Amino acid sequence: MNISFNKPYLTGKEAHYIYDAVFSGKISGNGKYTNKCHEFFAQKYGFKKSLLTTSCTDALEMAAILIDIKEGDEVIIPSYTFVSSANAFVLRGAKIVFADSSALNPNLDIDKIEELITAKTKAIVIVHYGGVAVDMDKLMAIANKNNIFVIEDAAQAIDSYYKNKPLGSIGHLAAFSFHETKNIISGEGGLLVINDSQFEKRAEIIWEKGTNRRAFFRGEVDKYSWVDIGSSYLPSDIIAAFLFAQLENIELIQNKRKFIWNLYNDLLTPLEKNGFIKLPYIPDYATNNAHMFYIVCKTGEQKEKLIARLKDQGILAVFHYLSLHKSPYYEGKHDGRTLPFSDLYSDCLIRLPLYYELTEEEVRYIAKTITDFFQN
Ligand SMILES: *Cc1c(COP(=O)(O)O)cnc(C)c1O
Numbered sequence: 001m002n003i004s005f006n007k008p009y010l011t012g013k014e015a016h017y018i019y020d021a022v023f024s025g026k027i028s029g030n031g032k033y034t035n036k037c038h039e040f041f042a043q044k045y046g047f048k049k050s051l052l053t054t055s056c057t058d059a060l061e062m063a064a065i066l067i068d069i070k071e072g073d074e075v076i077i078p079s080y081t082f083v084s085s086a087n088a089f090v091l092r093g094a095k096i097v098f099a100d101s102s103a104l105n106p107n108l109d110i111d112k113i114e115e116l117i118t119a120k121t122k123a124i125v126i127v128h129y130g131g132v133a134v135d136m137d138k139l140m141a142i143a144n145k146n147n148i149f150v151i152e153d154a155a156q157a158i159d160s161y162y163k164n165k166p167l168g169s170i171g172h173l174a175a176f177s178f179h180e181t182k183n184i185i186s187g188e189g190g191l192l193v194i195n196d197s198q199f200e201k202r203a204e205i206i207w208e209k210g211t212n213r214r215a216f217f218r219g220e221v222d223k224y225s226w227v228d229i230g231s232s233y234l235p236s237d238i239i240a241a242f243l244f245a246q247l248e249n250i251e252l253i254q255n256k257r258k259f260i261w262n263l264y265n266d267l268l269t270p271l272e273k274n275g276f277i278k279l280p281y282i283p284d285y286a287t288n289n290a291h292m293f294y295i296v297c298k299t300g301e302q303k304e305k306l307i308a309r310l311k312d313q314g315i316l317a318v319f320h321y322l323s324l325h326k327s328p329y330y331e332g333k334h335d336g337r338t339l340p341f342s343d344l345y346s347d348c349l350i351r352l353p354l355y356y357e358l359t360e361e362e363v364r365y366i367a368k369t370i371t372d373f374f375q376n
Contacts, residue, residue, distance in 0.1 A: 001314040001365055008180040009253060009356035013245035021241035029234030030214065033241040040247045041191065045166040049194040051207050052243070054235045056155040056177030059192035060088035060125075062233055063173040065206050066199045067149045069094045073122040078108035079325040079342040081127045085153045086324055089125070097121070098325040098334060101341040105129065105281045106321075106349070109341070110138045117142075123149040126171070131183075131289035132282050133162035136170045151175070154193075158184050159254055160289035172196040178243055183257060183291055184250060186243035189235060206230040256356050257290035260363055264293045264352060267367035271295075276374040293352045295370070300347035306373055307350060313369045317350050 021033055034052050041047040053059040069075065071093035077086050079098035086096050097116050102109040106129040113124065124143060126134045143150045150170075155177035157167040168174035173196065178189030194203050204214045210230030215221050246253070265279060272279045278296040282288050297303040303319060310317045323342040325334040352366060 001362065003315045003353050003358070003362050003366065005316040005318050005351070005353050006181050007355045007357055008185055011245050011249040011252075013248065014242045017241035017245050018238050021237045024237075027237050029236055029240075030208075031237035031240070033237050033244050034234070036244050037191075037240050037247060040244070041193070044250075045169060047166075047169060047193045047195075048197070049200050049203070051192045051194070051203060051233075052235050052240055053175075053190040053192055053207075053233045054239070055084075055179065055188050056153070056175045056190040057084040057088060058231075058233045059175035059190045060084055060151070060153065061091060061231075062192050062203065062206050063151045063175060064088045064092045064094070065229060066173060066194075066203060067123055067151075069122060072120060074118060074120040075122060076113060076116050076124045077324075078106075078125075078127055079323045079339045080106050080108075080129075080321050080345050081153065081324065082155065082321065083324065083327070084155075085125050085127055086330070089123070094122070095120075095333075096324075096330065098323075098330075098337075098339060098342075100339040101129075101345055103341055104283075105132060106341075106345045107132065107134045110135050110142070113139070113142055114146075117146050117148065121146065121148055123151055125151045125153055127153040127155070128157035128160065128167050130280060130294065131157045131160040131167070131291035132280070133157075133160065133167055133286035135283070135285060136162045136165075137285075140170065149173070149196075152193075155179075155190075156182060156289075156291040158182070158289065158291075159250060160291075161287040163285050168193045169195060173199065178246075183253060183289060184243070184246045186235075186239050186246065189239055189243055192233075202228065207233045253356060254289065257354065258288070260354055260358055261288065261290035261293050263360065263363045264354075264367060267364065268295065268370065271371060271374055274374075277370075290354070293354050294349050295352070296345065297348045297350065303348050303350055306370065309373050310366070310369060313365075315353065315366050315369060317352050317366075319346075319350055322346050 069092035075089045152171040152174035154168040174193040176191040178186040216224035
């Protein structure tokens with residue numbers, strides 16, 4: 001066996017739509033396929049206003065500009081996340097106050113948020129880790145009481161829900177990723193969702209290099225000019241064409257991923273029952289979009305041995321997220337609090353292969369290899 005960690009899935013229509021985009025004669029951003037994608041998000045998830053971006057990182061940078069992050073503002077962010085969740089705000093001068101994960105799953109611990117809020121706190125960035133929702137009612141209540149913006153880093157959370165509300169539709173702003181390691185892909189790609197309507201107009205301007213070009217093309221202004229800061233955050237329509245082929249097949253992709261996820265869960269449950277490992281925890285208020293299947297080992301040493309054993313057996317499993325508060329870049333700036341659960345997941349969590357083309361036989365083989373590791 002030779003099982004890779006990830007394999008991008010192609011639905012078959014990508015090249016066709018790209019061809020169409022190329023020969024339609026307009027391949028810069030905000031074209032036919034960009035609009036098709038925006039319509040899809042409006043119809044399927046009720047996102048009032050969404051803007052495709054070249055990455056989730058870019059969508060987060062737009063969010064930081066929109067909420068007007070300035071030098072000295074504080075932003076609360078989980079330490080156990082991808083660097084972009086924090087970097088987008090650091091770029092605007094924010095001080096990051098890192099929050100710990102929960103004991104139950106890698107999402108940040110909402111019950112420990114209030115003690116981190118000061119007069120300078122401007123925003124909380126939450127990550128729906130593995131597409132599993134953070135308790136948004138609790139979070140929004142805290143944020144509203146303290147007049148703080150909530151940004152959902154929904155990079156992993158496409159097609160997942162909190163109490164029947166799509167993730168990405170609850171915070172003031174949300175950012176999705178279509179990087180090739182996510183459920184729905186376009187190579188590199190992302191989406192900014194604007195739920196707080198005060199940001200709608202300005203978001204379009206920031207998206208198009210600080211100009212009111214989009215309003216110009218709608219005939220709302222008679223010339224377009226430089227009106228604000230911004231950058232080139234919109235992707236070419238070629239990227240949007242690829243993405244649209246994926247979105248059309250979202251049910252198919254999600255069903256297959258959920259099948260694989262559930263199979264892993266069933267096959268590994270005996271190990272959890274016997275206390276060897278912990279499996280993903282999904283609260284009642286959350287759905288599972290099968291972005292990721294992970295296991296949590298008892299110790300870092302055990303994790304390393306298991307990854308090595310899997311590798312010996314031809315299986316590529318990986319770990320991720322070295323706690324950001326301990327990163328070479330941020331360590332000296334962190335306030336010194338220990339974040340034990342962030343460190344726990346950083347040390348002990350393993351992600352297993354999960355992609356459309358992974359076969360049932362391969363999943364059984366992976367689960368058996370893990371079971372043998374613990375039982376012998
Ligand atoms: C993948 C990911 C990102 C970055 O997405 P890009 O589209 O590569 O910029 C940010 N945050 C989280 C939690 C991610 O998983």
